[in-house]
Amino acid sequence: MASENHFSAIKGAKVLMVGAGGIGCELLKTLALSGFQDIHIIDMDTIEVSNLNRQFLFRQSHVGQSKAKVARDAVLKFRPHISITPYHANVKGPDFDVDFFKQFNVVLNGLDNLDARRHVNRLCLAAEVPLVESGTTGFLGQVTVHIKGKTECYECQPKPAPKTYPVCTITSTPSKFVHCIVWAKDLLFAKLFGDKNQENDLNVRSGDAASSSDHVEDVFERKNDEDIEQYGRRIYDHVFGYNIGIALSNEETWKNRNRPKPIYYRDIFDNEPTQQNGNVDRNCATNDPSSVSAMASVGMKNPQDVWSLKENSRIFLEALKLFFMKREKEIGNLTFDKDDQLAVEFVTAAANIRASSFGIALHNLFEAKGIAGNIVHAVATTNAIIAGLIVIEAIKTPLSLEINTNRAKLRDIIEKVVKSKLGMSSPSIMHGTEILYETGDDLDEDLLASYAAKADKVLSELNCPVVGGTMLTVNDLYQELRCNINIKHREEFDEEKEPDGIVLSGWTQAPSSVENNGTKSVDNAGSTSEGSTMEAEKNDEIEIVPGKKRKLSEVSEDVIPSNAEETKGKEKLEVLNGDDDDDLVMLDDGDSGADKKIRYQ
Amino acid sequence: MDGDELTEQETALYDRQIRVWGADAQRRLSKAHILVYGIKGTVAEFCKNIVLAGVGSLTLVDDREVTEEALSANFLIPSDENVYAGKTLAELCCDSLKDFNPMVRVSVEKGDLSSFDVEFFSKFDVVVVCCCSLTTKKLINEKCRKLPKRLAFYTVDCKDSCGEIFVDLQLHRYSKKKLEETVECELKYSSFEEAISVPWRTLPRKASKVYFAMRDLLAFHEELTEIILMLVSVLERFEEVEGRRPGEVSIEDLPGVLKLKKELCEAQSLNESHIPNGLLERLVTNAREFPPVCAIIGGILGQEVIKAISGKGDPLKNFFCFDATDGKGIIEDISSCNTGS
Numbered sequence: 001m002a003s004e005n006h007f008s009a010i011k012g013a014k015v016l017m018v019g020a021g022g023i024g025c026e027l028l029k030t031l032a033l034s035g036f037q038d039i040h041i042i043d044m045d046t047i048e049v050s051n052l053n054r055q056f057l058f059r060q061s062h063v064g065q066s067k068a069k070v071a072r073d074a075v076l077k078f079r080p081h082i083s084i085t086p087y088h089a090n091v092k093g094p095d096f097d098v099d100f101f102k103q104f105n106v107v108l109n110g111l112d113n114l115d116a117r118r119h120v121n122r123l124c125l126a127a128e129v130p131l132v133e134s135g136t137t138g139f140l141g142q143v144t145v146h147i148k149g150k151t152e153c154y155e156c157q158p159k160p161a162p163k164t165y166p167v168c169t170i171t172s173t174p175s176k177f178v179h180c181i182v183w184a185k186d187l188l189f190a191k192l193f194g195d196k197n198q199e200n201d202l203n204v205r206s207g208d209a210a211s212s213s214d215h216v217e218d219v220f221e222r223k224n225d226e227d228i229e230q231y232g233r234r235i236y237d238h239v240f241g242y243n244i245g246i247a248l249s250n251e252e253t254w255k256n257r258n259r260p261k262p263i264y265y266r267d268i269f270d271n272e273p274t275q276q277n278g279n280v281d282r283n284c285a286t287n288d289p290s291s292v293s294a295m296a297s298v299g300m301k302n303p304q305d306v307w308s309l310k311e312n313s314r315i316f317l318e319a320l321k322l323f324f325m326k327r328e329k330e331i332g333n334l335t336f337d338k339d340d341q342l343a344v345e346f347v348t349a350a351a352n353i354r355a356s357s358f359g360i361a362l363h364n365l366f367e368a369k370g371i372a373g374n375i376v377h378a379v380a381t382t383n384a385i386i387a388g389l390i391v392i393e394a395i396k397t398p399l400s401l402e403i404n405t406n407r408a409k410l411r412d413i414i415e416k417v418v419k420s421k422l423g424m425s426s427p428s429i430m431h432g433t434e435i436l437y438e439t440g441d442d443l444d445e446d447l448l449a450s451y452a453a454k455a456d457k458v459l460s461e462l463n464c465p466v467v468g469g470t471m472l473t474v475n476d477l478y479q480e481l482r483c484n485i486n487i488k489h490r491e492e493f494d495e496e497k498e499p500d501g502i503v504l505s506g507w508t509q510a511p512s513s514v515e516n517n518g519t520k521s522v523d524n525a526g527s528t529s530e531g532s533t534m535e536a537e538k539n540d541e542i543e544i545v546p547g548k549k550r551k552l553s554e555v556s557e558d559v560i561p562s563n564a565e566e567t568k569g570k571e572k573l574e575v576l577n578g579d580d581d582d583d584l585v586m587l588d589d590g591d592s593g594a595d596k597k598i599r600y601q
Numbered sequence: 602m603d604g605d606e607l608t609e610q611e612t613a614l615y616d617r618q619i620r621v622w623g624a625d626a627q628r629r630l631s632k633a634h635i636l637v638y639g640i641k642g643t644v645a646e647f648c649k650n651i652v653l654a655g656v657g658s659l660t661l662v663d664d665r666e667v668t669e670e671a672l673s674a675n676f677l678i679p680s681d682e683n684v685y686a687g688k689t690l691a692e693l694c695c696d697s698l699k700d701f702n703p704m705v706r707v708s709v710e711k712g713d714l715s716s717f718d719v720e721f722f723s724k725f726d727v728v729v730v731c732c733c734s735l736t737t738k739k740l741i742n743e744k745c746r747k748l749p750k751r752l753a754f755y756t757v758d759c760k761d762s763c764g765e766i767f768v769d770l771q772l773h774r775y776s777k778k779k780l781e782e783t784v785e786c787e788l789k790y791s792s793f794e795e796a797i798s799v800p801w802r803t804l805p806r807k808a809s810k811v812y813f814a815m816r817d818l819l820a821f822h823e824e825l826t827e828i829i830l831m832l833v834s835v836l837e838r839f840e841e842v843e844g845r846r847p848g849e850v851s852i853e854d855l856p857g858v859l860k861l862k863k864e865l866c867e868a869q870s871l872n873e874s875h876i877p878n879g880l881l882e883r884l885v886t887n888a889r890e891f892p893p894v895c896a897i898i899g900g901i902l903g904q905e906v907i908k909a910i911s912g913k914g915d916p917l918k919n920f921f922c923f924d925a926t927d928g929k930g931i932i933e934d935i936s937s938c939n940t941g942s
Contacts, residue, residue, distance in 0.1 A: 026896065029676050033642070033892035050616045056649055056701050078676045138621045139904070303612055304624050366612070370620055378617040380653045381904040384646060388896030392925050395893075 010035040010395065016104040017041040018091050018120050020067040022378050023110030023134055025055045026387035028071050031108075032079040034391050040104070042087040042096065043068040048339070054380035092119050101127035106394050109133045110387075112376070114159055121146065121154035128400075128469055128488050132393045134386050138377035141386040145393050147486070149469045171201050172247050173257060174358050177351065181371045184350035185336045188239060189343065191220055193323060193334040202239075228324050232317040233265045240264070240353050260357040268313045292326045294319035294345045295365070303365040307349070309356045316349035338373025347372050400486040402503040403459070404493070405467050410436060411455040413472070413485075416500050422483070424476040431472055434464040440477075459487075607631075611704065615655055626911035630656050631704075633910045634724060638662045638714045638741075639731035640690045642674025642890040643759045646899025647729065647906075649677070652698050654907055658706040659698065660725070661691040662714055674890040719744045727753045727906050735797075735837040742769060742793040753909045756793065757902055759890045762925035764898035768905060768917050769793060775912040790919055795937040894925050901930070 020043035045067050047058045057074035068086035101123045111117050124131040131146040133154055146153050170183050187202040219238050222231045241264040294315045348368035418427045428438035437451050459466040468489030475482045493501045619627050633656045640663045667685045677697040691709040698707045715737045722744050738756050745752040754769040773788045908914045923930045
């Protein structure tokens with residue numbers, strides 16, 4: 001697999017990587033080590049501290065810089081002579097159009113969102129370039145291959161929609177901590193600090209109560225001369241006390257539920273005439289608004305500690321105050337951001353106070369941040385393994401042949417490509433199950449004549465037309481070789497540079513390998529001849545032809561028998577070895593023609 | 602637990618992985634000491650993974666100088682002769698690894714591992730050996746087992762598209778989540794010597810218990826695992842018999858390797874066809890590592906070591922084999938009877 005001729009074959013390939021994050025860093029490294037020489041990489045992101053535990057091409061000193069560019073520089077240190085072209089840009093931008101995609105032999109995705117994945121999938125379909133798609137969450141990861149006309153595309157299988165909650169669960173009847181987080185983040189935080197014109201369901205339940213809606217609007221506005229401490233207490237009492245009281249008045253709601261308990265400021269800070277507020281001065285060390293912290297000013301440090309109701313109340317009031325004192329300009333324009341410390345503190349405290357009302361277990365800031373920010377669990381090992389699998393798949397992707405299918409004849413493919421470039425002596429060519437051409441001593445003359453007639457036909461005029469997007473399978477029984485060729489239609493060719501009117505790209509023209517004492521190698525990855533996507537067929541090994549139906553290869557200590565039935569069209573590597581510590585969600589439930597999953601702990 | 606709390610810096614850096622394995626596992630990692638012997642591409646991958654994970658310390662042993670082969674799959678060595686000239690592999694990799702995570706102490710120890718005494722190993726919690734002979738593997742495993750403390754021992758090797766990991770955790774206690782509950786478990790491991798002494802012909806029978814429900818796939822899996830294990834065994838023994846340095850075989854050795862295979866199969870009363878000559882030939886002619894396989898094997902080994910240190914989750918027992926030509930990874934338990942699972 002790693003033989004010399006394979007390396008030189010890889011050299012000719014031009015690959016596009018989308019994403020230079022967790023998978024991207026590992027992938028770029030493995031591609032470079034594997035011998036790829038022309039790699040293009042797109043990523044719009046800049047480096048953050050929380051990336052550094054796994055995105056090993058980045059250092060503390062790179063925080064804030066372009067991922068694509070820093071990744072390139074880091075890899076050039078150990079592979080200085082290869083070409084890496086970085087783009088610090090959004091892959092959805094207009095520069096990356098179908099023509100841009102067409103220049104690549106394969107596209108490798110290491111993305112973190114559905115939207116961009118779908119976009120790249122569509123461009124790959126339009127440009128007829130094979131796509132290797134991937135994703136990881138914690139110990140889970142998977143790799144799928146998408147080739148137009150041959151496998152499912154990325155969107156052929158429905159993807160799980162992001163979790164949503166009924167409005168009344170959030171506004172009135174939370175039963176899980178996540179409901180309290182959504183309330184704190186999307187309703188309360190948005191109401192107090194976000195766009196005032198946005199519709200907000202925060203007070204939806206009190207609309208039918210005695211208070212008029214005018215009153216409701218007033219509640220959240222800080223009055224001109226209102227003391228900030230007084231304002232904080234008023235908000236506190238309104239959202240945790242008064243609003244719960246209103247909700248309780250609707251008896252129907254609580255017939256089969258536990259009744260929540262209204263919480264008022266005076267209940268918590270009973271004997272303290274004025275609240276022991278934090279020392280804002282502790283925040284004065286810097287004027288950087290992003291480093292303002294309510295935890296710091298009330299003297300709490302550990303994000304792993306679960307705060308008491310009183311501590312949460314203190315943080316809540318402190319955070320509210322700090323927003324008005326230190327970040328007043330931003331009020332009205334803020335949206336929740338998981339990297340905004342003060343926002344995370346505010347949301348954690350508010351969610352916990354609400355959870356107390358409803359008898360839901362409290363959570364620490366670390367956990368609350370994960371829920372509020374939809375943070376995807378990530379470790380280096382899974383990314384490294386997945387990147388390895390991506391490269392293995394990338395090497396297996398088929399050859400592509402650009403040809404004018406309205407002018408060129410089948411004979412051109414046989415002579416100029418299959419015999420001369422791929423070095424086959426007795427080839428057969430298949431289009432699906434249809435045999436277009438074959439050779440052999442035992443064929444009768446009628447058949448040979450019909451093949452000769454077919455060979456002189458124009459590709460698109462064959463009974464079984466060969467057009468753009470067609471995948472041909474070429475076989476040489478004597479060489480035990482087989483490969484797939486992806487046809488791309490092209491109208492014009494440069495007569496000087498491309499006199500044959502064909503452009504074959506992929507892993508072509510590998511120098512022939514060492515002849516090994518006359519024994520035929522059983523390596524199924526090209527050590528027997530030139531051209532290396534070819535895979536020899538052997539009796540003792542499963543045949544794996546890219547894009548063809550594959551047999552299951554799923555192995556583990558606890559092999560899951562049920563999957564044995566659904567083996568066709570799916571390759572799945574599952575190293576299932578342990579407990580599910582986390583509620584892990586498969587990022588994609590890919591089900592395509594070539595599909596690998598790792599589930600590992 | 603005072604003084605054991607993760608610092609603010611640690612919490613920020615390790616945020617995403619603490620969400621995977623928890624703060625207590627992260628604390629245990631930060632106190633673990635790892636020894637690595639023999640640095641090739643797979644071990645470079647492994648070192649990267651555990652340095653990023655935030656272990657306490659990593660000690661590297663490899664006095665060899667940089668060769669073209671060493672550069673081929675190792676991203677820790679800068680490709681600049683001015684930088685690498687005169688330095689050992691361990692020193693060069695140490696410089697790069699330090700950079701990955703300033704919170705991990707990475708250092709170099711000089712010398713031949715087989716000459717280190719038992720006392721030396723007592724400083725470590727995990728020992729990983731690569732590119733060394735069968736005899737050295739056995740010897741180091743024995744030394745680790747002599748210590749009063751429990752030391753996790755791993756060997757790892759990659760050749761061409763194949764990779765293999767062996768694990769000896771002696772007696773390993775750990776916890777795992779089963780549904781909502783946390784249960785305590787215990788596993789007893791065979792030593793390297795015991796494991797490789799298990800007669801080959803008994804393997805399929807043992808394995809068939811594991812794969813009870815899957816008759817069709819079964820035969821295939823068993824065959825494949827064994828093939829890789831046996832190939833590695835044959836090559837290891839060849840190196841031992843011929844007094845070769847690990848990995849120092851070439852196409853000229855093929856007849857000798859094939860002859861040895863025949864003898865081994867006879868001695869083990871195993872049909873020769875179980876070990877295809879073609880695969881042996883592939884491994885003999887191309888002993889180089891294939892970088893994607895290094896990433897996969899190094900990733901799995903990294904995760905296994907993290908599991909062993911944190912005492913969380915079922916660890917691998919006791920062989921793992923992977924072949925990129927068919928994309929299969931297989932865990933095989935090959936233990937002597939007295940330590941059987």
